[in-house]
Amino acid sequence: MMSFSESVTLLLLVVVSISATLNGYESIDYATAVNLTADYCYARSYEEVSSIVKECKYIVLVDFEVPAGKTLELDLQKNAVLLFEGTIKFAVAHWDGPFIHITGKNIQVIGGTNHLIHGQGELYWDGHGGSGGVTKPQRVFSVNVQGGTFKNINIKNCPMFCVSIIGNDLTFSGFNIDNNDGFKNGLGRNTDGMGFSHSNNIVIENSKIVNQDDCVNVICSSNAVIRNVHCWGSHGLTISSGLSTSDRNNDVQNITYEDCSIGGSLGGIHFKTHPAGGHGTVDQVTYRNIEIKDVTRHGIEIQQDYPNNDGHPSNNIKISNLNLINVTGTVKGKTTRGVRISCGSGSCTNWNWSGVKITGAHKKDDCNFHPNGYSC
Template sequence: MFMKYFVTFSVIVVGISATTIEYDYETAKNLTSDYCYIKSYNEAPAIVKKCTHIVVTGFEVPAGKTLELNLLKQSVLLFEGTLTFGVAHWDGPFTHITGQNIQVIGGTNHVIHGHGEKYWDGQGDSGGVKKPRRVLSVQVQKAIFKNINIKNCPLFCATALGHDITFTGFNIDNNDGFKNGVARNTDGISFAQCSNIIVKDSKVYNQDDCVNILGGCKNVYVENVHCWGSHGLSITSGMATTADKNDIYNVTYQDCSIGGSYAGIHVKTTQPCLGPGTIRKITYKNIQITDVIRDAIEIQQDYPKNDGNSANKMAMTEVNLIDVTGSVTGSARRVRINCGSGSCSNFRWSNVKITGSKTDDSCNYIPSGYSC
């Protein structure tokens, strides 16, 4: 699978599919009659130590506790029913999965429900009540996640660290958080310190970054992901003190859409930027943007203040946009580029066409193939 996606980037990738047959839910459920069922929080530790075929049923995890699923090698984990969590004002995460050569598959009607509506106060991570971070946290190697449904994240939805990971049919539904603007900082799927990642055929309705690739990641392919209400298809770095934890290399977003969002395409490094590093070989191809309310395309080194005072500890090079089309609304801009002195180079854009803007582009670096 990975060779299919990365061969054009001249990268040799070894994925889980080289050693593992990928299952759908029904096939996985019929692999054996000896599934172990986790029906309560207290049953989980013993079952994950002895079983490689596990079903997590619907139950409530006690308040302030993480459901730890530290899986044995070659495990198959199925989610069924509705998994919920008692209300507590703590750090989280709600669910933590580790393992190697594993598959995690959701049943048709399963939901991991964060009940964010019990926490949302319009302030997100900036204040108000303390909100648990991450409904799902994974740290895995050679893993497949398929048809995972997450609803109403209090603060950040899913994070992943590791290598050779595929997310297919990942669905995040934070629609309830749009009412009166109560939900904030509900980032969809974020990856850090990762390599050889595929995300495809997924939907995210949320109130911050839709998919976010963070420092230390390389060889990431995101395809057919549809975002609504988000802060865009994002790349973020500058928060570490060393280059190996800031570098981002070879990321492609392709055949994706963003609608009703704060931003569309968003590549950013922080100011202050804590350390050196390079963002290189980034491609956005066939991206449809609809009714963005601030910037359809924003590449910046003054995040989060947006004050024009850009850092230049990190370089950005080969940030390429191909067939990026769509619209903005109100006073939104088509493009904002704010690079630190000498930090940006070799941006190549073609067929970038955004309509509806009443505000001029703002660019202190001009990509080849585009006129700001």
């Protein structure tokens, strides 16, 4: 049997031998990690977490409840490995959140086979989301990390906003976000799936999101790929700009959505800029191989009149090189359109679309700008 030092040495060899794509360390999978957990520090209660995070690089959180109104703060050491086991849930309190906040550098966070992060949103939902009703904690899973991988994380019933990301050189793979209970009586609102801002070099992949707002939302970020992500009930595969009055906080560059699907949703592709914000540039955004099914408003909506939808767009955000390739699907309902484009004067340039076809619309496309390769 290995000694403690030998086991740690083996783990370090596994952890630090990674691909150059993520700062030179290699991610490990759960099966590998769990075989080494005899040398991990186990936290089986909220009260144990703070000291264990300070003392240990290799940590397992096991099956406990976080007290009402408290954040599970996980300020991980450099190169730390964190495993979730069992159910981590959060006692009810009407406060802002977040429930979990993870910081660190070159870290790995892995969900165990039967783990669950349970936000107990069903005890908060009242049909109002963030616009009224009871105060709901925002962000079940908040990340501010420089370099890392997050694998196979299961999240259920977010009161509001599920996963919030700030950081660089991060991969999120195998996320399963389940807010299906929020459809009962239309009570779940603003349960955004995954969103990132002020970030660079982000990958979100191989994930499933069931929710009642944006499925994935990109804000003020660069160099990201969202691939093989499948959404249900959401508001869209989204790009957002103009949220800030500061010009430098509105830029979005080099973002790709590919091999994704979205269905039973309010929107399919949703690209929105806020007229009240500062100036900015959105450049080199690509949607490739996107399947849209049974959307109830617009299959594809690029709008510079958000949120008023009043046909009076602003040109504070310049949108260039917007590429749609093989985007197909269906919409249904009496108010649906396949495509709506509402651009501000002179703010949209060099859009190239091919293989774009949305069927089932009851209204004609509504476009004040015409992409190359698409007639609307």
